[in-house]
Amino acid sequence: MKFNCLFIVIREIWCFCNQEGFQELDKFVIVQSMKYGRNTDGSFTSGNAGKPRGSRNKATVAIESLLEGQAEALTQKAISSALTGDTVALKLCMDRIAPSPKDKPISFSLPDMHCARDASEAAGGILRAVGNGDITPIEATRVMGLIDSYRRTLELTEIENRLLALENAYAGV
Numbered sequence: 001m002k003f004n005c006l007f008i009v010i011r012e013i014w015c016f017c018n019q020e021g022f023q024e025l026d027k028f029v030i031v032q033s034m035k036y037g038r039n040t041d042g043s044f045t046s047g048n049a050g051k052p053r054g055s056r057n058k059a060t061v062a063i064e065s066l067l068e069g070q071a072e073a074l075t076q077k078a079i080s081s082a083l084t085g086d087t088v089a090l091k092l093c094m095d096r097i098a099p100s101p102k103d104k105p106i107s108f109s110l111p112d113m114h115c116a117r118d119a120s121e122a123a124g125g126i127l128r129a130v131g132n133g134d135i136t137p138i139e140a141t142r143v144m145g146l147i148d149s150y151r152r153t154l155e156l157t158e159i160e161n162r163l164l165a166l167e168n169a170y171a172g173v
Contacts, residue, residue: 078093106135108135109125110126116151117153123144
């Protein structure tokens with residue numbers, strides 16, 4: 001906000017000075033705008049997107065500096081509060097100790113896949129496993145994605161082999 005007001009004042013002075021023919025103030029305004037990486041209209045100069053890459057929020061840095069060295073005491077306080085029955089502190093501690101599982105291995109039988117037709121049979125096996133309750137629909141969706149990727153790989157390999165055979169036949173003619 002302060003920068004915008006200052007910028008508006010400088011721009012007004014600059015416009016006035018341009019009308020009166022003052023050259024030195026014109027150079028001052030250009031140098032000041034370049035100092036902050038902005039054009040005279042307030043937009044960033046080309047090649048300057050604003051904040052430097054990797055710069056951090058000042059509030060985050062300030063909070064981290066305040067908490068620096070206090071992590072152990074805060075952790076102990078959270079554990080103490082959890083042990084005395086504070087449900088929020090208990091949830092915080094349990095989420096750190098035993099986070100909810102993101103993925104788990106599943107086991108079921110799939111036929112060997114050597115061509116795209118075999119992938120179709122494997123997809124049928126997945127649907128049967130969902131119908132029998134062996135795997136969940138979400139797990140089936142993920143496995144079907146893997147089967148589809150493998151099927152595309154098989155098809156691409158088959159196309160490559162056929163193309164190579166055609167090139168060899170054409171070269172022999």
